[in-house]
Amino acid sequence: MTEPVATSDGTPLEGRQSGSAAGALAQGGLRQLYEEHSRAIYYLALRYLGDPQKAEDATHDVFLKAFSRLDQFRGEANLRTWLYRIAINHCRNLGQSWHSRNVHANSDDAIWENAPARTDSPLRVLETKELGQRIQKTLDALTEEYRLLLLLVADEELSYEEIGTLVGQSVDAVRGKLHRARKAFAAHFEKNP
C-alpha cells in the first residue's frame, strides 16, 4: 500500500491539490519548471538555512508544494517570484525552530552603521575554493532580514518591486535596508578571511 505523499517535515499534501500535480506532470511542465528554477531555489535554501541536507529537503518540499498548487498560480507574479514565496515561507518555518537555536545573528546593526563603507572597494578573496564557506559564515552572522534581502537581490531576475513584495516592504525600504545589508556583509566578509 502506498503511503500518503507528504513533505519532508511530514505535512501531508491535500488530495484535491494533488490532482493538478499529476496532471501538470503529464503535460511535461513540471520538469521544465524544475530545470529552470531549481538552482535558484536550492541556493536560497542552502544559504538561508546553512545546511545542505536541510536545503535538499526544503527544495524537494518547495517543488512538491508548487506542483500541487500549480492551479492556484494566477500569473500575477512571475513563476520565480511565486516559487521564492513558497521557499521563503518554508525556510522561515524551518528556521523558526532550528535557526534560532543554532545561529546567533548579530542584530546590533549599529556596529555596522559606523563601520567604514567597504562596499566601495571590491571584496577580495584569495582563494575562491573556500568562497562558499566564507559566504555562509558571513550570511550566518547577518540578521535573517539582511540575509534574505541579499540573497534575493543577487538574483538578477527579480526587480526591487518583486523583492519588496516578497519581504513585505516598500521599494524604498528595500533600498535602504539593502544599503545597510551590503555594509554589514562587507564588514563581516572582511573580518572572516
Next chain:
Amino acid sequence: MKHHSKLGQKQEHIGEHKAQTEGMREFEGPEEALRFDAEQTVVPQEIERRLAESVKQIRATERRVWWRALFERK
C-alpha cells in the same frame, strides 16, 4: 563498493561546490559574490529523484481515490 557509493553521496552533500580554481578573485559587492557562489553551486540530483518518486506516489494515490469513489457509488 558500498563504501564508495556512500562516500559519493556524502561528497554530493558536502561538496555542493564544484571544484574551483584557486587564485585571487575580486567582487564588486555582495551580490556579485553571491551570484558567483550560486553559479558554482550544484543542485544534488537526489532532489530530482525524490521529486519523481513523490509525484509517482501522488499518481498512485489518485488512482486509488478514483477506484474508491467508483466502489462507493455502487
